[in-house]
Amino acid sequence: MQRVWITGAEGHVGTALTGILDCMEYRLMTTDINEVDITNLSQVIQYVRVNRxxxxxxxxxxxxxxYCENHIDEAYKVNAIGVRNIALAAQEVCAKVIHISTDDVFDLQSELPYNEFDETHPKTIYGKSKEAGEKFLMQLNNKFTIIRSSWIYGIGxxxxxxxLKCVGKQTELEVADNQYAVPTSSDELAKLICHFIDHEEYGIYHAVCKGSCSRYEFAQAILEYTNNTDKLTLxxxxxxxxxxxxxxxxxxxxGIEEPADWKVVxxxxxxKSGGME
Ligand SMILES: NC(=O)c1ccc[n+]([C@@H]2O[C@H](COP(=O)([O-])OP(=O)(O)OC[C@H]3O[C@@H](n4cnc5c(N)ncnc54)[C@H](OP(=O)(O)O)[C@@H]3O)[C@@H](O)[C@H]2O)c1
Structure with missing residues (x-):
């Protein structure tokens, strides 16, 4: 039985992953910041030595x-140093690392979708710190899978x-109509992460739902699917x-199955959930 450690287990992706991983098939270990702070190298190494x-x-x-823009050191500490610590600890016990990254590693100025062979060129502190995390992982561990996604939603x-929290509280909400990406549910992402647990296809993968939209179209769809279009003007x-x-x-x-269409998902x-925290 493979021993699988999920860090950040109480976040969107961590929660979805914990929900679908079968405890009969894997020996699951889940931690969040209160159990193991990934920025603390000795804590991470100690956890890995004990739990292997x-x-x-x-x-x-x-x-x-x-938040990252206004807390630069903290952003790099978690998104870069934290990943370095995990990579170092994993190397010690020959563990495979699956790491979640972001579309923000690109400059976000393209007119065509970015693939995994495009050069990264982040513009924000968040994107730069995530890119630094990717680089640490690639340099320090040879069994890595980096999964980049965008506009992740799930419980939380x-x-x-x-x-949805604006519905009933206000009549109007301003939403950008010149920002484009792909809404991706944490459940779809979790299904894909599971694939990589049992396969050795290392490398960088983009993993978003099919299609794309603006933030404005995303908000429109949320209101339409919850029958709230008459209660909030976008x-x-x-x-x-x-x-x-x-x-x-x-x-x-x-040949790995891609996440389904963003609207369907x-x-x-x-x-199923109503969408509220
Ligand atoms: N959300 C998106 O749209 C999106 C898009 C693309 C990629 N990603 C990436 O996907 C990953 C998961 O995202 P998510 O949406 O699931 O984020 P999330 O909901 O914020 O979950 C992240 C979890 O990590 C925990 N955490 C923060 N600092 C930590 C530390 N030092 N040690 C251990 N745990 C720590 C957080 O705890 P607290 O809540 O207590 O801080 C939280 O439970 C992130 O790396 C993110 O960069 C996210």
Whole structure:
């Protein structure tokens, strides 16, 4: 039975992953910051020496881009040094590392979807710190899978939750209509992460749902699928123009099933959960 350690287990991706991984098939170990702080090298090494995982799935990270912009040291400490610590500890016990990264490692100024062979060129502190984490992992561990995704939602505080919380509290919400990416549910992502536990197809993978949309279209869909279009008016506004649609080229090249269409997945998620935290 493979021993699988999930860090950041209480976040969106960590929660979804813990929910679908079969305890009969794997010996699961889950921690969040209160049990193991990934920025603390001796804590991470100690945990790995005692528990000897075969696979480490790093779902821990600082994912709030605005917060990272205002807390630069903390962003690098978690998103870069934290990943270095995991890579070093994993190397000691020959564990495989599956690490979650982001579309923000690109410059977000393209007009075409980014594939895994495109050069990274992050513009934000969040993106730069995540890119630094990717580099540490690639340099320090030869059994790595980096999975980049975008606009992840699931149980917890996220954009879906933010829009629905405005319903009934205010009549209008401003949403950028010049920012494009792909909404991806943490459940779809978790299904894909599971694939990599049992396969050795190392490398960098983009993993987003099919299709793409603007933030404004994402908000529209959230209201439509919850029958709330008449309760909240969306006002399209110009934010910082960004395009960060990812192309799942490596999934295609390796014959791995891609996540489903973002609209289908969102509708299903809202039907099942209601979308609120
Ligand atoms: N959310 C997105 O749209 C998105 C898109 C692309 C990629 N990603 C990446 O995917 C990963 C998971 O994202 P997510 O949406 O699941 O994030 P999330 O919900 O914020 O979960 C991250 C978890 O990591 C924990 N954590 C923070 N600092 C830690 C530390 N020093 N040691 C151990 N745990 C720590 C957090 O705890 P606290 O809540 O207590 O801080 C939280 O439980 C992140 O690396 C993120 O960069 C996210």
């Amino acid at each position: 995982p075969d696979v480490i799935i790093n779902c821990a990270g600082l994912s709030d881009a605005e 505080r996220d954009f879906v939750d933010k829009v 006002k399209p506004v110009e934010g910082r123009a960004t395009y960060s649609v990812l192309d799942n080229m490596m999934l295609r090249l390796n 969102l509708k299903d998620y809202l039907n």
